[in-house]
Amino acid sequence: MAGAVMKPELTIGPAPIPTWFQIGGTAERFARIDSLAQLRTALDIDPGARTLGDGANLLVDDDGVADLVLALGGEFNQARIDSATGAVHVGAGYKLPKLINDCVNVGCAGLEALAGFPATLGGCIAMNAGGRHGEISQFVQRVHIIDRNGRQRTLERADIPFTYRSSGLGDTIVTSVELQLQPGADIAALKLRQREIMEFKKASQPLSASSAGCCFKNPTLMEAFQEFAPGTRVGAGLIIDRAGLKGLAIGGASVSPQHANFVVTTKDAKARDVIALLAEITRRVHDTCGIQLHREVVIWSRHTD
Numbered sequence: 001m002a003g004a005v006m007k008p009e010l011t012i013g014p015a016p017i018p019t020w021f022q023i024g025g026t027a028e029r030f031a032r033i034d035s036l037a038q039l040r041t042a043l044d045i046d047p048g049a050r051t052l053g054d055g056a057n058l059l060v061d062d063d064g065v066a067d068l069v070l071a072l073g074g075e076f077n078q079a080r081i082d083s084a085t086g087a088v089h090v091g092a093g094y095k096l097p098k099l100i101n102d103c104v105n106v107g108c109a110g111l112e113a114l115a116g117f118p119a120t121l122g123g124c125i126a127m128n129a130g131g132r133h134g135e136i137s138q139f140v141q142r143v144h145i146i147d148r149n150g151r152q153r154t155l156e157r158a159d160i161p162f163t164y165r166s167s168g169l170g171d172t173i174v175t176s177v178e179l180q181l182q183p184g185a186d187i188a189a190l191k192l193r194q195r196e197i198m199e200f201k202k203a204s205q206p207l208s209a210s211s212a213g214c215c216f217k218n219p220t221l222m223e224a225f226q227e228f229a230p231g232t233r234v235g236a237g238l239i240i241d242r243a244g245l246k247g248l249a250i251g252g253a254s255v256s257p258q259h260a261n262f263v264v265t266t267k268d269a270k271a272r273d274v275i276a277l278l279a280e281i282t283r284r285v286h287d288t289c290g291i292q293l294h295r296e297v298v299i300w301s302r303h304t305d
């Protein structure tokens, strides 16, 4: 037919939503997306579609979600690393730990500072993930996105309102990322640094338990708290610990005795246990320390948002 536009087929069906909590509800409609054309089709079908990364900062409510859930693979799972210049162009579905290894192995320095946590590059940008050794926004040159109307855009670093644990990119979908790393670094030194950071994390965090890492953002104090002056950013884990909440449990969810900002779950935990525990932590920290915590972990629910 003249003028007909062929749309790429999508296979859409119900599926579990894999998260690092290893609990939670399912997607009524789930699709693996391998190309930009498929992504546009998906957004035509459901402009409110949700993008799943590695599920490392995500809790899905027990009742699951009705929106289309998209998992990026195919062309979003590719990386080009120019070891001579340190320029990296990587798809949003590519796993951060793999990219760190790829870069370290060709002597491109920078990303080893982000060793020791799971993510896709898309999720990492969305969350501006990082920690005491650095955050992803330090290395960003450009981010390629698509908006809910299927319009593609390339954003320069200076135009992206990154802040602590946020990209400020709203509901746009990251499709790929350009990073600038330092080329020509000593590979053995990079591997050592990567190992040291991972060892530090293993010693201080319950990495073998099911969790989403830190559940709350580290607050900047409005008023003095114990030895900390107003304006200081203090670890939420330290505050939760000082509030005496290590070990607090609701159903199969509990505050890790190793790191109080980690909520860990048993296999039979319900997402509602985690949600109730997060609310209880927030309430008790506010009541005992006068500090308002804000959630870092993202919750998908058909009942809120």
Ligand SMILES: Cc1cc2nc3c(=O)[nH]c(=O)nc-3n(C[C@H](O)[C@H](O)[C@H](O)COP(=O)(O)OP(=O)(O)OC[C@H]3O[C@@H](n4cnc5c(N)ncnc54)[C@H](O)[C@@H]3O)c2cc1C
Pocket: 020, 050, 051, 052, 053, 054, 055, 056, 057, 058, 072, 092, 093, 116, 117, 118, 119, 120, 121, 122, 123, 124, 125, 126, 127, 128, 129, 130, 131, 172, 173, 174, 175, 207, 211, 212, 213, 214, 298
């Ligand atoms: C053991 C453990 C340790 C952790 N340690 C850290 C740490 O040290 N520092 C840290 O910052 N985080 C940490 N986290 C949390 C998590 O690793 C990061 O937040 C990570 O960036 C999440 O990426 P993801 O791909 O898993 O995103 P998901 O959890 O799948 O999604 C998180 C959010 O990002 C959105 N998103 C995903 N992909 C895209 C995309 N392509 N475009 C737009 N939005 C997208 C989702 O819709 C969702 O809103 C830890 C988690 C675990 C389980």
